[in-house]
Amino acid sequence: MRRFVMWVIPILALAPALAAAEPPKDPPKDKPKADKAATAAEQLQTLQKELQKLGQEAQKQFNEAKTPEEKQKIRDEYFKKLKEYAPRFLEIAEKNPKDDAAFEALGFVLNAAQGTPTADKAIDLLLKDHIKSKRMGQFCAFLGMSGSPGAEKVLRAVMEKNPEKEVKVQATLSLGQMLKQKTETPGTKKADIEKLSKEAETLLASIEKDFPDANAQILEQAKVDLFELRNLAIGKTIPEVEGEDADGKKFKLSDYRGKVVVLDFWAEW
């Protein structure tokens, strides 16, 4: 249940996250501004409403499904349907390059259609029309979670080309997090893991140095991620854990050296 919520929400939550932003500058000159903006936003809204309904239905079916196989099937079908929507979102972005709605629409495409030609087109549009946008910051946070090759390309371009410091720092953090995440993806080769961790570490460490004025949350997050990368990665010796058990008896993790240990972070709720 919790896992299901986690994968539905990123897509649906994207719209409000990106909606809070500045109005579009330099509207296309060949068409009346108000008309076009309204149309793109409206088109987007219509699609989003359909998706919301789809998501709610899938959630309901998922909750009612009895076996893991059934749940998996519902999940797969939901993703398939999302993918089918991608070209329609892409079209909105293509036709309204300077519009806020384009930005949002591309976000959906990247998320829903990962690894397809539609997603590649969305990357191209993002690089062509939006790379210098102030709003890229929020978008980077989202891209970092997706982990796709396209997202990586965009993050690197933002770091290089976006003029805003707040946006650059977000892109740096997101790319660092994304590379760190990849080090833990099953099947990643050992040599690649080393390369990825090294770059992730450089990026995360650069945040405090190069962006000392960044907001506290970003600085803190970079620190936490850096600690995790340096101390909690596979191959590292686990940091000491000390505490009390349910009876109030003190003990330490290192008391268990000499034994194979499964350490499970858990709660009843």
Added chain:
Amino acid sequence: MAMVPHERSLVKKMEGKPFALLGVNFDNSKEILKKCEEKNQITWRSFFDGREGPIGKKFNIRYLPTIYVLDDKGVIRYKGVRDKAMDEAVATLLKEVEKPKK
């Protein structure tokens, strides 16, 4: 919590071997933890950390359960393994303990 039945059987199967299952628990109080352990026949120990506790913070825990599998030297060897994958991870590491490479 969903993992408890599997963990219980793993602990049972590994009785007498150099193996330990340990928890870090984020419930609200030691009393709740104690009751939960009794109710679910949880025989292994947990560090009580509470909500937003220092251990959870140190380990940057974002979701539960989070799993680390350590070898006999305290080196992190697997992360996030569950059920069968957890059994296999433990079995592999136990072989290393029983037959040192050097």
